[in-house]
Structures are given as structure tokens and as C-alpha cells.
Amino acid sequence: MLELHCHTTFSDGRLTPTELVVEAAAAGVKALAITDHDTLGGWEEAKKAANSHWMEIVPGVELSTVCKERSLHILGYYPQRELLEHPLRERLAGRKRRAAKMVANLAELGYKLNLPELAGNMALGRPHIAYAMVEAGYVNSTQEAFARFIxxxxxxxxHYEKFSTAEGIALIKACKGVPVWAHPYLFRGGKVEEILPELVDAGLMGIEVYHPDASASQQQQLLEYxxxxxxxATGGTDYHGSDAGRAKKQYQLNYFQLPLSILDSIKKEAEKLVVSC
Incomplete structure (x- = not known):
């Protein structure tokens, strides 16, 4: 079985790459994509852990981009690390600047926080701020932090610093990776049918059809697209950990039980990109 959208402690996941691999193996996953936000930091640890579980690790990333002044995420599969790691440094720096501004905004509202200290290749994001608010006693849950403040x-x-979705797609392809639109129906900047042609023109190669926040009818519509x-057509549970405020079964590893043939198709497209260089 296949999981193509998972996060670790290198971004906003609750499990280390090793812990994620162990949980995925217990859930019957045979191929696992590490798609942390704007960082490749979890790849190597996951690969080492996977050796003990006969599991294939799919190298990936989830780029934070902006479309129509709203956040739009692009998943990238099989990008070449030596090409992508340097451009991501600015994305990580931008995340830290953004988080610092949100912490400053919270302080002005009367909620003072210490910004979490993360290693250089770890992606700081809003969930870290939400967890800090819970620990400080300002809110009862991370969901409340998002609903009321962030x-x-x-x-x-x-808002994210300006990095357009077209730029994100181009970056993934320039690094020989396959760009896929993550959870399209969570995008708040326009209708999927209006945005999709623009992304296709920019070089988009796939859509995350199977996601916990997409209904059966929406999944069918995405398949038609x-x-x-x-x-x-890809999919994954967008797993952040079983204690990450997503207790429903559709957010748990291997919920969709996707066939490995989906991964074969992604690999073929990635190979074409490498050959074309």
C-alpha cells in the first residue's frame, strides 16, 4: 500500500522520521513519501529506518506557494536533492520571518510567546505557534489557536512571502521532480475548475485526488480533471501524527490503501524529466 503525503518533525508533523516509518509499517504501508513543508531534512533518517521494514521511501516535498493572494501547496516527488536544497534555504528563511511576525502580532494582542528554536533545515510553521499557545495556556487546543488567532x-x-505557484511548479520541474497540486478543495483563492487550467499551463503534472478533506464526489470530479x-492522480492522508488534532480514521495512515501502481506512474514521469535534461 502507498502513502504519498506525510509530515515529520522536520516540519509540522508530530513524529520523527523514524517514528513515522514504524507507524507506517504497522499500518501496512509499503512505500512512504516524506513531504515536509519546504524542507528535505527528513529524507535520510526515514531511509535508514525503512531498511528495517522493507519499505520504500519516496523523496518528496510540499512547497508553500501563493496563488490569487492565497496559500496553495504543491507536492513534488523525486526532486534531485542537489538541485533543490539550495533554493529551499530562502523558503525556510521566509518561514522564520513569517512566524516571527505572527508572534509579534500575538504579543500586541497580549499573548507573549517564545518562538520555537528549530535546526537550520527544519521548517517553522503555524502549527509550532499553535502548540506554543497551548503550552502557554492561552488556548485549549491547536484548533482553537487557528480558529481565533492564526x-x-x-x-x-x-500571509506567505510572495512565491507564486507557477514559480513553485517551475522549481520542482527544474529539479527533475513531479509537481502535484495538494488537496485542491482546501484552496480558498478560487474554484478548482478556474485555477486548474492556469496550473496546467504552468507545468502541473498531477492532482492529489485522494485526501481526507475531499468528499467522494469531489474525488470523482478530480479524476475527471x-x-x-x-x-x-495521486493521494495520501496528509499524516501529521495520530495526536495532531486529526483523530478521524480518514486521517490515519493507509486509510485509502492506494495501489503501488500509482507510484510506478510517478516514477515514469520523473524518469522522463531526468532524461530530458
């Missing part, structure tokens, strides 16, 4: 358009929210635009 969700989009809330009092302490700060894949057929129409000749795009890959």
Missing part, C-alpha cells in the same frame, strides 16, 4: 484572516495571521488534462 488561521487565514485571523488577527495574528501573516485528470483524464481531461492528462494528469497523474
Amino acid at each position: 488561521g487565514e484572516e485571523k488577527p495574528a495571521y501573516v 485528470c483524464d481531461h488534462y492528462n494528469l497523474l
Whole structure:
């Protein structure tokens, strides 16, 4: 079985790469993608852990981009590390600047926090701020932190620094990776049918069809878009850890039980990108 969207402690996941591999193996996963936000830091640890579980690690990333002034995430599969790691340094620096601004906004509202200290290749994000708010006793849950303070358009929210979705797609492809639109129906900047043609023109190669926040009818619609635009259909549970505020079964590892044939199709497209260079 296949999991193509998972996060570790290198971004906003609750498990280390080793812990994630152990949980994925227990859930029956045979191939696991590490798709942390704007960092490749978890790859090597995951690969070492996977050796003990006969599991294949799919090298990936989830880029934070901006489309129509709203956040839009692009998954990238099989990007070449030596090409992508340097460009991601600015993305990581931007994340730290953004988080610092949100912490400053919270302080002005009367909620003082110490910004979490993370290693250089770890991606700081809003979940870290939400966890800090819980620990400080300002809110009862991370969901409350987002709903009241750091969700989009809330009092302490700060937009991503400008890095367009077209730039993100181009970066993934330039690094010989396969760009896929993550959880399209979570995008708040326009209708999927309006945004998708623009992304296809920019070089998009796939859509995350199977995601916990997509209904059965939405999944069917996305499959039709894949057929129409000749795009890959991928999926994953967007796993952040069983204690990450996503207790429902559809957020748990291997919920979709996706066939490994999906990964074969992604590999073929990645190989074509390498050959074309």
C-alpha cells in the first residue's frame, strides 16, 4: 500500500522520521513519501529506518506557494536533492520571518510567546505557534489557536512571502521532480475548475485526488480533471501524527490503501524529466 503525503518533525508533523516509518509499517504501508513543508531534512533518517521494514521511501516535498493572494501547496516527488536544497534555504528563511511576525502580532494582542528554536533545515510553521499557545495556556487546543488567532484572516495571521505557484511548479520541474497540486478543495483563492487550467499551463503534472478533506464526489470530479488534462492522480492522508488534532480514521495512515501502481506512474514521469535534461 502507498502513502504519498506525510509530515515529520522536520516540519509540522508530530513524529520523527523514524517514528513515522514504524507507524507506517504497522499500518501496512509499503512505500512512504516524506513531504515536509519546504524542507528535505527528513529524507535520510526515514531511509535508514525503512531498511528495517522493507519499505520504500519516496523523496518528496510540499512547497508553500501563493496563488490569487492565497496559500496553495504543491507536492513534488523525486526532486534531485542537489538541485533543490539550495533554493529551499530562502523558503525556510521566509518561514522564520513569517512566524516571527505572527508572534509579534500575538504579543500586541497580549499573548507573549517564545518562538520555537528549530535546526537550520527544519521548517517553522503555524502549527509550532499553535502548540506554543497551548503550552502557554492561552488556548485549549491547536484548533482553537487557528480558529481565533492564526488561521487565514485571523488577527495574528501573516500571509506567505510572495512565491507564486507557477514559480513553485517551475522549481520542482527544474529539479527533475513531479509537481502535484495538494488537496485542491482546501484552496480558498478560487474554484478548482478556474485555477486548474492556469496550473496546467504552468507545468502541473498531477492532482492529489485522494485526501481526507475531499468528499467522494469531489474525488470523482478530480479524476475527471485528470483524464481531461492528462494528469497523474495521486493521494495520501496528509499524516501529521495520530495526536495532531486529526483523530478521524480518514486521517490515519493507509486509510485509502492506494495501489503501488500509482507510484510506478510517478516514477515514469520523473524518469522522463531526468532524461530530458
